[in-house]
Amino acid sequence: MRPHTIAYYFREAVHDMRQNGAMMFASVGITLVMFIILGFFLLVTANLDYMAKDVEGKLEITAYVSDQTGEERIAGLTQEISQLPGVKSVLFVSNTEALQRLGERLGSRKELLAGYEKDNPLRHSFEVFSSSGDQVVGIAERLQKLEGIADVSYGREEVEKLIRMTQALRIGMVLLVAGLSVATLFVLMNTIRLTVYARRQEIQIMKFVGASDWFIRWPFLLQGMLLGILGALVAGGVLFLIYYKLHNYVAVEIPFLPLLPITPYLIQLVKNLVIGGITIGFFGSMMSLGRYLNV
């Protein structure tokens, strides 16, 4: 491919896009909206995933000690628990400590607890950390069987709910991505078809004087790809700004809510949108040429 041929492709592509400005603008707009919806869902599922992982990573099991258990047994329990398979660490929390923590959490309403210091209703407990999320259930079952352990609790249901939610979302997202991609493909295809139609005489003459199919295709493929890139880039920019604001807001106002970091994740998202835009533009243009090339 000679340099001046490539220049020719771009000149022709830009010329056509100007000629059909309104239509091109409309299809960039539609592509843009589709990519924003797409990117939004990608962001939501990726963040739910991230949260599930985060909760899983923090999995801690609380084992409550029966009221009548003596100090000796507690020492023994500490030993036994730390030797259970999958346990990373054990921390004994006395009922006094537990009351203190509760007080801290209540903050200004701490006085609610006044009087309980002398007659502490809380139990001693062990905070058990597992080395991985999938061992939590096994550890909880073993803890339950130990003598002197009254009750075991862990965040299993919350985690499972979160995982179920992301899975449902992911299936929905795959359908949505497929549907939106096909819709975008058809929008771009019809836009490019207009310019192909406007140039049908030229295409016919090009065929007769022996221009290659690819020579004829490139200006149209470029148009489709440029539309796709433009839509994806603007959508990426909009998503970037929104996410950036949201990320900063959450970091200050809801600090315990984990959100995916902007780099590299959002950069990656914009990159993928652009690649998607190019691909859809390419195939849309290929399809729009169709029978006009069969002369």
Next chain:
Amino acid sequence: MLTFDSVSKTYKNQVCALDNVSFTIERGEFVYLVGPSGAGKSTILRLLTAEEKPTSGQIIIENQVVNRLRRSRVAALRRRLGVVFQDFRLLPQKTVYENVAFAMQVVEASGTAIRDRVPLLLELVGLKDRHESYPNQLSGGEQQRVALARALANDPGILICDEPTGNLDPATSWEIMRLLSLVNERGMTIIMATHDSEMVNRMKHRVIVIENGKKVRDRMEGGYLN
């Protein structure tokens, strides 16, 4: 250099357009293809340009079997054929110069080659002064001369003319015929489908007559009817 070997063509709608047609055309010949409308002249031209494939038989141009060419090779074949149509088929938004240059651009000729060759072609067809005009500012004869210049742009070995004078008055037709003869004298092989009996009778060349898809006559220096 160009052979039709027992070529038959039946279209999808069962119309038999050509029935076992054979002929050979040598380099530098001028051949009229005559016969009534629908006799099969256009089919012969479409087979030559590989727009259609024969149902049976072979078409050979310069040792290449046209009907077996892969799609990607058809473009290369067409660069060796110049085509002139009855309805000129010029691009209305391009000037005379641009219309001729376009044919060279799209086969990726260099800018220098285009700037060198297009003025020569326009001089040959006598339209050097009109190179900035648009097709709708030209007469039919002038438009057909531009179309001829375009057909010659990539220096083809064979010129295929489909009723080139069909839309022109007799005087203008003669201009075009004089140009074709001139090009032929310089060595171009010309195949021209025509209805114009007066032309065929006055400007004698080989005549192949097609009727109902069959070749009924093939005479050197023949007339339209005998």
